[in-house]
Amino acid sequence: MTPDRSLPATTRALVIGEALIDIVRRPGAEPVSHAGGSPMNVAYGLGRLGVPTTLVTQIGADPFGDLIAEHLRSAGVHLLPGSVTASATSSATATLDDAGAATYDFDLRWDLPELSLPAPCTLIHTGSIAAVLQPGARAVLGAFTGAPAGTLLSYDPNVRPGIMGSRDEVVRAVEELAAAAHVVKMSDEDAAWLYPGRDLDQITRDYVAAGVALVAITRGGDGAMLRAGGATAELAAHPVAVVDTIGAGDSFMSGLLYAILAGGATEAVLQNALGATDLGRLGQTALASAAVTVSRAGANPPTVAELAAR
Numbered sequence: 001m002t003p004d005r006s007l008p009a010t011t012r013a014l015v016i017g018e019a020l021i022d023i024v025r026r027p028g029a030e031p032v033s034h035a036g037g038s039p040m041n042v043a044y045g046l047g048r049l050g051v052p053t054t055l056v057t058q059i060g061a062d063p064f065g066d067l068i069a070e071h072l073r074s075a076g077v078h079l080l081p082g083s084v085t086a087s088a089t090s091s092a093t094a095t096l097d098d099a100g101a102a103t104y105d106f107d108l109r110w111d112l113p114e115l116s117l118p119a120p121c122t123l124i125h126t127g128s129i130a131a132v133l134q135p136g137a138r139a140v141l142g143a144f145t146g147a148p149a150g151t152l153l154s155y156d157p158n159v160r161p162g163i164m165g166s167r168d169e170v171v172r173a174v175e176e177l178a179a180a181a182h183v184v185k186m187s188d189e190d191a192a193w194l195y196p197g198r199d200l201d202q203i204t205r206d207y208v209a210a211g212v213a214l215v216a217i218t219r220g221g222d223g224a225m226l227r228a229g230g231a232t233a234e235l236a237a238h239p240v241a242v243v244d245t246i247g248a249g250d251s252f253m254s255g256l257l258y259a260i261l262a263g264g265a266t267e268a269v270l271q272n273a274l275g276a277t278d279l280g281r282l283g284q285t286a287l288a289s290a291a292v293t294v295s296r297a298g299a300n301p302p303t304v305a306e307l308a309a310r
Contacts (some may be wrong), residue, residue, distance in 0.1 A: 001288040001306045003281075011261055012052050013123040014080075015043035015291040016140050017130035018110055019057040019072075020090035021064045025247065027098055033064075034246075035071035035300045036092060038128035038158040041247050045254025045289070045301035046125075049077030051261060056116060058110060058136070064089035081120070100244035104165045110136040117143060120246030122266070123257060127156035132164045132173045144180040152266055155184040156253050159190040169232070170194070178212060182269050185216040185253050200225060204232075215274045216283065218252050218290070219246070220232070226283045228274035235283045238291035238310065247299025248290045254281055254301055255289025 010189040024032045035044075043055040053076055059065035060082050069079060070088065077236045090108040090290050096102075110133045116123075124147055126140050144153055147171050157174045178184045184207055186194075198199025200217050204227035207215045216226045259282045260266055274282075288310035289307055292302035302310075 001285050001310045003259050003285060004303060004309035005262055005264045007050060007262045010120065011055075011122045011173045012118070012120060012260075013043075013046050013125065013257070014040050014117060014121050015046070015054065016056040016126045017126065017128060018090060018108065019055065019068050020092050022065065022246070022299070023091060023093045025093065025095045025217060027096065032198060033260040034066070035068045036247075036299055037090075038156065038250050038310045039126060039130055040068065040072070041250035041299045041301070042125055042127065042156070042254045042257075043077050044075045044299075045251050046257060047072070047077040048301050048303050049258040049307065050304055051258060052076070052223055054080050054218035055083065056079045056112065057083045058085055058087065058090075058112065059083060060085060060087055060089040063194070064091065064095050066187055067107050076234060094246060094308070096244055102240055102244065102246055104160060105122055106160065108133070108163060112136045116238070117147075118208065119148075119186065121147075123154060123251070123261065125154040125257065128158035129160055130188045131155065131177050132170055133232070137173065138206045141177055141180070144177060150270065152183070152258055152269060153181045153258070154185075155181040157190050157194070158186070158249060159193050167193070170201070175210070178207060179210055182213045183256070184212045184214070185218070185249075187249050188219045191217055198302055213269050213276060216246060216252075216256060216286070218249055224252070224283055224287060226279040228279055229272060231274060231276040231279055233276055233283055235287060237281065238287050240295045242294045243297050245294055247301065248294045250294035250299060251283070251301040252290040255307070256286035258289070
């Protein structure tokens with residue numbers, strides 16, 4: 001399912017955030033290493049969908065860093081100069097249960113020099129650990145608050161409780177960055193950890209009231225809900241045989257951003273003028289992107305052709 005329009009020739013996306021190696025442990029199998037990290041996955045997903053994308057990150061000049069750089073190149077994603085550092089490349093061990101769901105253990109470093117953003121830039125996206133973990137999180141927030149008017153700003157909290165700090169600290173950081181964003185996406189698990197006991201409908205209302213133009217909450221096999229202003233859409237997940245859920249939320253995110261950029265909805269988001277029909281169209285593309293990813297192993301998002309076939 002692809003948008004009716006094509007990407008404007010001037011479209012440029014910048015993703016800021018962690019890139020690391022996912023060491024995946026499956027029951028009864030040897031560990032396998034993949035390039036990972038939520039922002040890196042979103043950058044890769046955008047690149048696979050034909051969006052010209054640059055990633056600002058921190059990787060090492062080591063074999064793991066080389067693996068990540070080659071992975072990004074395969075999707076046409078550029079690394080911003082300065083992203084390769086003297087530090088070792090970070091890693092995360094993902095342990096899968098019998099249902100394919102993942103839990104994570106991190107060995108992570110996150111710091112950024114003062115950012116010099118390429119121009120023009122249509123979209124800036126960030127998320128997960130990079131938006132919370134200091135000292136790099138300060139530079140991420142500065143990139144959002146200092147972005148030129150008319151830049152689409154997107155954020156996925158993608159909570160990792162084991163490394164981000166206390167709930168109160170994380171909620172403050174999430175809400176501070178979300179207040180600067182036009183698009184916020186989170187999972188129902190993120191929402192439950194951030195706001196225990198608060199229902200999803202109220203959470204989306206609160207984020208819209210705080211100024212977010214489009215809020216999306218994914219619900220795994222139960223689909224997703226989207227809210228923009230007074231409009232809402234509750235969408236069922238696309239039927240699919242799940243191999244694993246690694247990268248599903250990131251693929252939803254890249255699919256949603258692609259749908260906005262290629263579907264002519266950028267200005268509507270910036271002007272907070274989306275309606276229910278828009279939400280349904282954008283959400284269906286995002287869910288189709290996620291469905292492709294969960295149908296195969298690892299964070300392997302679709303190409304435009306694969307998305308069109310859904």
